[in-house]
Amino acid sequence: MRKYRPQEQWQGLSALSFGLTPLSWFTKLLFKYNKWTKGMDGPKRVSHDQNFKNLIIDYPRQAIELFSPEEARHIGPKARVVPLRQEQLKERLGERFRELDVPLMVEWPGGEREALLFVLEEETDPDRFSIHRLAHYCLDLSELCKTSRVVPVVIFLNTRGSEPVQLNLGGDCHEYLRFHYIRCALQELNAEDYWESSNLIARLCLNLMKWEEEQKLEVYARAVRGLSTLEPDPEKQLKYIDFIDIYSALDDNEMEQYKAQYPQESNTMATLSERLRAEGMQQGMQQGMQQGMQQGMQQGMQQGEAAALKKLISLKFGELPRWAEAQIQSAGVPELEVWLEAILTSDTLESLLNRH
Structure with a gap:
């Protein structure tokens, strides 16, 4: 039987990377987010707690x-x-x-x-x-x-x-x-016992249970299927698709096999990633496109990264307080990128934004 190994959380590609165009700045932001989650720039601690x-x-x-x-x-x-x-x-x-x-x-x-x-x-x-x-x-x-x-x-x-x-x-x-x-x-716990469970937590945790090595792709697919069928809220779907991805540890070849063998579940993830990209593009680029190209793109980057950061903060810590929103809106792109990198390993909003 296969045993869960914590170091596997830093391997493989994120499900959120499906369906994104390589030239989109928001695609790059998502790719960076995946690297922070998986440690492609070097292992970073994921807060299991x-x-x-x-x-x-x-x-x-x-x-x-x-x-x-x-x-x-x-x-x-x-x-x-x-x-x-x-x-x-x-x-x-x-x-x-x-x-x-x-x-x-x-x-x-x-x-x-x-x-x-x-x-x-x-x-x-x-x-x-x-x-x-x-x-x-x-x-x-x-x-x-x-x-x-x-x-x-x-x-x-x-x-x-x-x-x-x-x-x-x-x-x-x-x-x-x-x-x-x-x-x-x-x-x-035997993952097979929870294949069709109506308990969403059980489905999300299938990768952490006991299963045979040849069942790896099926475990992943059943977790994604459980999320898409048991959770109707798109916001929570976005929140927990990455939870599944963190604990799945699919490498590049396995991800390609997964897309071929489970097209329905793969399309579910692609739809979620497109939605996240569209939200960021709409919020970040709308104002920037109305101005000069260079200035507009820079402002669009700032607005988009600010929007992405606020989205991740609300998913992890809950409602964004006014002081935090003001601090994020006034921050430049370099500072926003630092916060985006730090959010996965920060236990509180105050520690993330260096507010003591």
Whole structure:
């Protein structure tokens, strides 16, 4: 069985490169974006924590259903699943706040059942996992939310199978604390079991599951098909087509084979890339074309790169605050290019724009 290897994220071409004309300046911008994602200019760290935080926030119910199926069966369709507000957690937990973990609160209408808190933690490197830290964080959230109904879940992208699953504290006479969590190791899940899953997170994560080497293209195709059929929102399709691409690691030859064997899925990606290009061209070049050629192209470049940066920021961090929009609009092309390179490895908008 094939095992997921983190270094593969820096190989291959991005799906967003399909269907773009080589002379378009926006094509060059997309190509640079693909290089930042894949490390063609040298390996750059992709924030797996941020990727999965986005995934869980966008699809909280499906996250619970995939990563903790036994608990999910008792929730029911009437319950509301919402992420806890990060601002409130940061203010009240202080240094104990963990920005990239995602607590989800399940609430039932009319208070018919006591709310249930899920604490989802993603771990790329199993050596970094600490069950003591997780237990401490769950106790903090339990105290903060005034509830003992807490479900800790750890999502391992990689695993050695030796991570501690239970913490027991006690003495010679009694055990005083017993803590364990739901363990979900993606590379131990069989991708074939989720071929036709209606759970979008499962389809997006097919590349991270276990599959035979000869199934590589099919895994990729089924992930793309799942995104196009289960997510009607074009904005989120744009957001998560690259998520699939990051974890697929198709090289040039495999990408050509994929386009030949799966034309429908390939056309889906081409359509998305054309839409992204059209948006950038429309926003960036419309004003520039009305002015002198050299000045207009320069201004078009600035407007287009600013538009692309704002699009990526909104997809990664949410709504763009006024101060950030003003800073982006007043920036020149070199500064915009620096920010475009840094966005994939920045954990906060403030750190990206050097606002402290």
